[in-house]
Amino acid sequence: MKRSAAPIDLQARAAWPLPEPALAYFPNVRFANSDRDLAAGAAQIHQLKPFGGVALTDRRPHIPVLLDRCVELLAPALTRRGADGAGAVMIDATLGAGGHSEAFLTRFPALTLIGLDRDQTALRLAGERLAPFGDRFRPVHTPYDGIDDALIESGYRPGELDGILFDLGVSSMQLDQAERGFAYAQDAPLDMRMDQSTGLTAADILNTYDARTLARVLREYGEEKFASRIAKEIVRERARRPFTTTTELVELLYAVIPAPARRTGGHPAKRTFQALRTEVNGELDCLRAAIPAALNALRPGGRIAVEAYQSLEDRIVKGYFTDAIASRTPEGLPMELPGYEPLFTSLTRGAERADEHELELNPRSASVRLRALEKVVTRGGL
Numbered sequence: 001m002k003r004s005a006a007p008i009d010l011q012a013r014a015a016w017p018l019p020e021p022a023l024a025y026f027p028n029v030r031f032a033n034s035d036r037d038l039a040a041g042a043a044q045i046h047q048l049k050p051f052g053g054v055a056l057t058d059r060r061p062h063i064p065v066l067l068d069r070c071v072e073l074l075a076p077a078l079t080r081r082g083a084d085g086a087g088a089v090m091i092d093a094t095l096g097a098g099g100h101s102e103a104f105l106t107r108f109p110a111l112t113l114i115g116l117d118r119d120q121t122a123l124r125l126a127g128e129r130l131a132p133f134g135d136r137f138r139p140v141h142t143p144y145d146g147i148d149d150a151l152i153e154s155g156y157r158p159g160e161l162d163g164i165l166f167d168l169g170v171s172s173m174q175l176d177q178a179e180r181g182f183a184y185a186q187d188a189p190l191d192m193r194m195d196q197s198t199g200l201t202a203a204d205i206l207n208t209y210d211a212r213t214l215a216r217v218l219r220e221y222g223e224e225k226f227a228s229r230i231a232k233e234i235v236r237e238r239a240r241r242p243f244t245t246t247t248e249l250v251e252l253l254y255a256v257i258p259a260p261a262r263r264t265g266g267h268p269a270k271r272t273f274q275a276l277r278t279e280v281n282g283e284l285d286c287l288r289a290a291i292p293a294a295l296n297a298l299r300p301g302g303r304i305a306v307e308a309y310q311s312l313e314d315r316i317v318k319g320y321f322t323d324a325i326a327s328r329t330p331e332g333l334p335m336e337l338p339g340y341e342p343l344f345t346s347l348t349r350g351a352e353r354a355d356e357h358e359l360e361l362n363p364r365s366a367s368v369r370l371r372a373l374e375k376v377v378t379r380g381g382l
Contacts, residue, residue, distance in 0.1 A: 063362045064099035065167065066354060066370055070305050071107060073347055073372045074163040077303040078108055085111030089156055090163040091297075092116065093144035093290065098126030100165055105133045112136050114154050118143040118195040118281075143195075145289035147297050158297040166294070166306040168287070168313050170194075170277060182277060184269040187247040192273075192280045202276045206243040211235045221284070221312065222275030230256050230272060246273075274310065287313060291320040295344065298375040303347065305372040314351060314369045321346070321371055347372040 064070075074090070081087040085108030092101045095115035105113055115130070115137060117123050123139050130137040140150040144166065148158050170182050181191040181202060190203035209217070211231045218227035233256045234243070243249055250269045257268045278284060294304055308314035321344075328340035351369035358365050 063364075064103065065307055065362060065365045065368050066352075066358060067100065067103055069352070069370065070100065070165055070307070071103060073305050074104075074165065074303050075108075077163045077301055077374070078104075078111055080162070080301060082110065084109050088112070088162040089114070089160060090165070091147065091150065091161060091294075092165050093147065093294065094165075094167045095126050095139065096122050096167070098129045100167060101126065101130060101137065104165075105130065105136060110136075112138070114138045114140060114150055114156075116140050116142050116144050116146065116150055120195065120197065143286050143290075145286045145293060147290060147293045151297060158293075159299055161297040161299060162302050164294045164298065164302075164304045166290070166304075168283075168307060169309045181246055182273070184246055184250050184267060184273050187245055190243055190246055190249065190276075192277045194281045200280060202280050203243050205276060205279060206234055206249065207238050217279045218272055218275045220275075221278040222271035222273075223311075224271040224275060226257055226261070278312075284312060284316065287316050291317060295320070295324055295373070295375070300375055302375045303372060304375075305347075305370065308351075308369050308371075309367050314371075317371055318351070321373055324373060341376075343375065344373040345376050347374055 078085045078088040089112045092115045095117040101115050138154045181188045192202040214231035215227040218224040253269050262268045306317045324344040325342045325346050329337045348371050351371050354365035
């Protein structure tokens with residue numbers, strides 16, 4: 001059930017600097033004040049003027065993570081027919097506000113780019129931002145596992161793609177829209193849907209899942225070691241009053257998580273919010289479907305780059321990439337059998353991390369892991 005957004009209380013509590021791994025998921029917390037001391041007073045968060053009709057609360061503009069490196073990795077695949085990207089087709093599988101897409105369309109003035117996003121607000125805002133590029137930009141409303149259908153809708157087929165980029169996780173734009181409920185530092189309805197036109201909200205999950213299922217979600221998707229304790233308390237509390245806002249959940253987490261644990265590892269709500277967001281949006285299942293589809297959609301010489309920000313996502317990407325670069329020749333044979341060569345070659349040595357310059361420029365890059373491959377052989381898909 002879609003819930004109307006309650007007025008957002010921009011009066012924060014006590015200031016609390018978070019470690020960089022937490023800020024990578026919730027960059028606006030750097031400028032918001034924390035709920036750690038619920039009784040303390042603090043300065044008001046400055047609200048920015050609406051962007052495309054959406055009020056934002058972050059004080060600094062979003063900078064695409066590892067932008068130059070992503071362009072460097074994908075450029076050879078996009079410029080095989082010409083330095084301007086003539087004839088090349090690229091997918092930005094996580095369009096968001098369009099920062100990465102804008103850079104690619106600008107640097108390769110003949111490139112065609114298909115932008116995917118399940119968030120209709122993101123599509124609208126990115127569409128406005130990228131309108132100057134005309135029909136070189138083609139937005140598609142779909143999760144990133146809808147690659148094949150998006151290609152067909154745009155007039156292409158799997159196997160004709162030159163490049164694809166994934167920048168996983170919740171977008172800065174979504175975090176900055178307080179009413180979406182993604183950020184624990186601001187009071188908002190417990191929604192967390194990337195596509196607000198469909199699906200369960202975080203409140204629905206908190207108010208309907210049994211304790212065992214809630215604990216599994218928190219443990220598997222948030223790697224929360226107090227999952228069982230939190231789940232039992234959620235079930236006990238919702239019998240008295242259903243959960244509707246982020247503040248209600250944050251207050252429960254402060255009460256349940258022991259004080260020594262609250263003092264280490266970032267904000268005590270971080271893991272629970274990550275787990276709920278992942279469950280609401282089916283993010284890991286979507287990723288498990290999207291990576292094989294993306295690899296299969298590339299033409300020989302095509303390239304893929306994936307930016308992941310948490311270990312669960314990176315583990316999935318690493319698994320598929322490891323399989324893609326492995327030889328199919330049976331072990332023990334003295335030579336590579338024709339037709340059994342690796343389908344892909346790695347462009348990064350493991351996962352690349354942000355350097356000091358990038359971290360200074362863009363704190364959100366603190367936990368990023370970037371992996372990239374090039375397709376070298378096609379053999380009936382993957």
